[in-house]
Amino acid sequence: MNYCDTMREKIGNDPLIIVRPSVAIINQNGEILLNRYIDGIWNIPGDILQLNESVEECIKRNVLQDIGLTLKRLTLFGVYSGTELINRVEESGDEYQTVAIGYLCTEFEGEIKPDRNQGIEAQFFALNNLPTEINPFIKNKLLELKAHLIK
Structure with a gap:
């Protein structure tokens, strides 16, 4: 049982405060890797921090398990919290407030192999051609990232 399930019991x-490390993976063409569960909205890879792991270990574990890439170097991009990161799960009524820790990664290896058992798909998108079905908070942060990369 994971940390959130244990706390929910x-x-x-x-409301439960969770830490969610996430990563903007940028390839050599300046495109960003987005993933989603089939028929869901696109997002950057991320997971919920578990007990006894660092935020860096969490994001590296998640990307390797769900997408098949090994992340080499992570650079902290930002830490985000607040009311815009409060989420209520309709089916269960569970409420979460997320503390998001965003990283940037341009050094990775492997081949994109999404975990089909979890119904995940993943692909690279140009920052000026993002899909319409994208998490609005992430879309705003990607616009900040785009401006940061252009400097």
Whole structure:
């Protein structure tokens, strides 16, 4: 059982603060890797921090398991929190407030092999040609990233 499941057993549907490391993976063409569960919205790779792992270990584990890439070097891009990161799961009524830790990675190896057992798809997109079905918070942060990369 993971950390969130353990906490949910103790607190029910009450709000839970979670830490979610995420990573903007940029290839040599300046494109960003986005992933999604089939028929979901596009997002950057990320996962919920588990007990006894660092944020860097969390994101490297997630990307390797879900997408098949090994991340080499991570650069901190930003830490985000606030009311715009409060999420309520319709089916369960569970409420989460996320502290998002964003990284940038341009050094990685491997081949994109999404975890089909979890129904994940992943592909690179040009920053000026993002899909319309993208998380709005992530879209805004990618626009900041685009400006950061142009400097």
